[in-house]
Amino acid sequence: MTPAPDAGPDAAGAWDDLLRAEFARAAHDVTPGPAPVAAVVRAGRARRRRRTVALSVLAVLGVSAAVAAGTALVRDPHPAAGLAAPPVVSSASATDPASAPTGASAPTVPSVPPASRHVDEVPAPVRTVAAGERVRAAPGWMVWLTARGKHWQGGEDGLEQFRSVVDGNIDRTRPALSHQGEGTFHSGLYYGTDDAGRVELVDAEGRTTVATLLQLPGRPGWGVWYAVAPDADAVGPRLYDRAGRLLFDLPPF
The missing domain is CATH 2.60.40 (Immunoglobulin-like)
Structure with a gap:
């Protein structure tokens, strides 16, 4: 079906017309089926679910990283934290056994001896x-x-x-x-x-x-x-x- 080399321009045009006619006839002989709408919808929903799962996983990983960082800060305080003043214990809890938590013994606080006990000390x-x-x-x-x-x-x-x-x-x-x-x-x-x-x-x-x-x-x-x-x-x-x-x-x- 290839035109002869010496056919000239008219022969080439006639050949193109013949091809178009053949393609048109073949197209008319093909009956198109229904569009796959359900398949397209299912594919779209599947892609949406995968995207949602991926975003959820990333969010969980971000929260876990934040919690791990906070735990590390609590377990390993700044070196200057050791220089902070110790917690103040109120005089009531330090001297009154009744103020101690249940099951815990009251802290031992050295009593201040009265002045009369210092008689034997050299000033x-x-x-x-x-x-x-x-x-x-x-x-x-x-x-x-x-x-x-x-x-x-x-x-x-x-x-x-x-x-x-x-x-x-x-x-x-x-x-x-x-x-x-x-x-x-x-x-x-x-x-x-x-x-x-x-x-x-x-x-x-x-x-x-x-x-x-x-x-x-x-x-x-x-x-x-x-x-x-x-x-x-x-x-x-x-x-x-x-x-x-x-x-x-x-x-x-």
């Missing part, structure tokens, strides 16, 4: 020194204690001096103190109590100087006090106990 102003231990009390002055009494040395002549607590010249059965004044340097004995808290010097103008207290180990019931006053005026030392009560007042000389 901070009282310094315990070894026998013979020399203490620099002031520029040019040294003080030390032995079992026999108070020793001190200084002043212009630098002589060593001694005040006995065992020669019977002091009554150690009741609180009292002695006083030796040499210029602005003042010192003495305090005795008759194991509850000495402080010694104060009060001069004629009402100025107060707090002394330093020394004692030997074992609290023998006596000790030494010393202080440097503002000037060399006569002063009257006062002995107080740890509760601040006046035990003895030596009038100024």
Whole structure:
């Protein structure tokens, strides 16, 4: 059915017309069937279901990732979280066993002992020194204690001096103190109590100087006090106990 090579343009056109006529005849002989509407609908619904399932899976995966991230943050806090202040426990829950949860024991809170329980403790102003231990009390002055009494040395002549607590010249059965004044340097004995808290010097103008207290180990019931006053005026030392009560007042000389 291929036209001859030397047929020319007219022959080629005639050949095309013949082909169209043959195709038209063949088309008329074919009876078209009904459109597959149901199949198309089913295919569309299936594609829609697959798309919905895929979106649901992605949503579930996203939520799971968010939950996992939150759990990781809770289990592994920021390093600075350890620097946060501890939770505050109310005084009621810390001290009242009735406020503790059922089945849980109440927290143990150390009780604060009353002031009377501190009687046997040496207060901070009282310094315990070894026998013979020399203490620099002031520029040019040294003080030390032995079992026999108070020793001190200084002043212009630098002589060593001694005040006995065992020669019977002091009554150690009741609180009292002695006083030796040499210029602005003042010192003495305090005795008759194991509850000495402080010694104060009060001069004629009402100025107060707090002394330093020394004692030997074992609290023998006596000790030494010393202080440097503002000037060399006569002063009257006062002995107080740890509760601040006046035990003895030596009038100024």
